[in-house]
Amino acid sequence: MALHAELHRHLGGSVVPRILWRYLHRQDAPLARDYPDYADFEDYYTRPRKTLDEYLELHSLVESVQTLETLPYFICRLLRGAYVFEDLAYLEIRYTPYLRTDPSLAEADRLRQMHQIIEVVAEATRQTDYPIVTSQILCLHSRLPERVNRAIVEAAASHASVCAIDLAGGDKAYRDRMPEWVELYKSALARGLKTTAHLYETPDGCYPELLPYVSRIGHGIQIPLLQPELLPALAKRNQCLEICPTTYLKTGTLSTLEPLKQVFDRCFDAGVDIAICTDNAGLHNVRLPFEYENLLTLDIIDFSQLQQCQSAAFRHAFAWPHSKSPAEALRDGSVSLAASR
């Protein structure tokens, strides 16, 4: 039975290294010639980077191969892996649609093509072989101009398959444009969209101005670590943190996962919910159940706290259609596992 909800996964970072390596070889791409052996490619693709910016450069490698034509191929492989190996019942998949459009087109044509991209993603997630309830989150990007980000908000509002917007691209780069982000977030909320944003991921990404406008917080680990006085306000606004443990090691934000103990403890004490997520399960080569297992093995959380986080993921999901998670329905007896002849 599919059991888990994943709230923070990038379409680009969801491609596991073997799928990408095979794809590059079939296309005879230049990178395939650089990496004739899979093991070398896996090492290059998954090794930790020194900074968040360096890590984000890898996303552009995958973005360049995820086009209108190839997206169904990658999404099919993402969903079947998520269903078979991760027991996902629910998935929110996020990406910047403008960065999947044909870069040889004029900007106005790329803005039009974004709608096609959103439709293609929606269509590809509607398959029934690996039934996962899936919704899209569109990422605004700190390196795109305001008019493009505004068009992304408008595109999000005009497609039912999109539940929310996000802000990505490196949290250091938001600083000089904060009034613009606040304005875009207000406009998304006014259009009935939910919101999340990569915030408080690194010490450079602390922007309290944006907090009142996000339904959830992408990462947010620096709040309990550096500004725990903000936690009561988060609890009051019922904002959930999307914590993606492996990311902090791959981006150089943390050198070990040990500080996450303080993150979880302070959030539990303050009544702030946490959903455990992967961020980039493919790029990290770490699937959701292994994120859970790592936190348990390192004694950062116990099993009862894990259950609380798993329930929180369904409660804070933007498009999960039920009041209970599959595991809760099993626990309270509204779904039975008892087999009979």
Ligand SMILES: [Zn+2]
């Ligand atoms: Zn992310």
